[in-house]
Amino acid sequence: MPIIEARNLRKTFAKTIAVDDVNLSIEEGEIFGILGPNGAGKTTTVECLTGMQKADSGHLRVLGLDPATHVADLRRQVGYQLQSTELPDAMRVGEAIDLFASFYPEPLQPAELLDTVGLSRLRKSAFGTLSGGEKQRLSIALALVGDPRIAVLDELTTGLDPQGRRDIWRLIDGIRHRGVTVVLVTHFLDEAQALCDRLAIVDQGRTIATGTPPELIAHAEMSAPGISQDARPVNLEDAYLAIIDSTVDAPEWKKTS
Ligand SMILES: Nc1ncnc2c1ncn2[C@@H]1O[C@H](COP(=O)(O)OP(=O)(O)O)[C@@H](O)[C@H]1O
Ligand SMILES: [Mg+2]
Secondary structure (H helix, E strand, O other), rough: OEEEEEOOOOEEEEOEEEEEEEEEEEOOOOOEEEEOOOOOOOHHHHHHHOOOOOOOOOEEEEEEOOOOOOOHHHHHHEEOOOOOOOOOOOOEEHHHHHHHOOOOOOOOOOOOOOHHOOOOOOOOOOOHHOHHHHHHHHHHHHOOOOOOEEEEEEEOOOOOOHHHHHHHHHHHHHHOOOOOEEEEEEOOOOHHHHOOOOOEEEOOEEEEEEEEEEHHHHHHHOOOOOOOOOOOOOOHHHHHHHHHHHHOOOOOOOOOO
């Protein structure tokens, strides 16, 4: 049984169709990427999966539970890194991680986790004084401190410098080796290629392709049969762009009927 399943997920906000028809099947222990342009519906999708938003329709199961009705059960087992973590400016890094650890029955050691994300020396610093990258590292630590079975990381490395990105990639790889299932929302293709076992491309609220990075490259080649040898997709970024380009715009996109 997949650890996460979404079939025909749909979510609208007033006149906006945020998610039109998303289909995902994620196996336990994999790093699964959700890729797509800005506004494609990625964040809304993971918000529905974590119970933060209620889907209009569709079938959702996370750890065998319906997130709409089992929010509390899932909160203990699913770590969610919000796209922008907002904490009180005066709260110190060490206080924030201790507070989040206190929500869980068997949390990780806050001090060790701060060390892993490179924030040990900022333990006494107030949230409001952190740089964007430091806030990002803290939000990752807060998502992981409960030792979750599933970690949902939205725009994991946005705002980090190259060194910081590589540190976080190593951290994610380490989490996978402990058996945690990782859902990674990203629009960095290098990150997806380096980390993800499989991924889904979401465009205009729909999953338009799913597979391993090599499968998506092969898929993109097949969808561009007349293309010259030089222009054939050779990496995930080429494949991603070719797949997005070949999607026909949904006529009703952004308008509810
Ligand atoms: N709470 C909300 N209220 C109204 N519209 C929203 C809300 N959340 C997202 N949307 C809209 O839904 C669409 C998808 O957004 P989002 O899921 O954040 O996309 P992504 O994460 O792929 O960039 C966008 O058009 C966005 O403006
Ligand atoms: Mg988003």
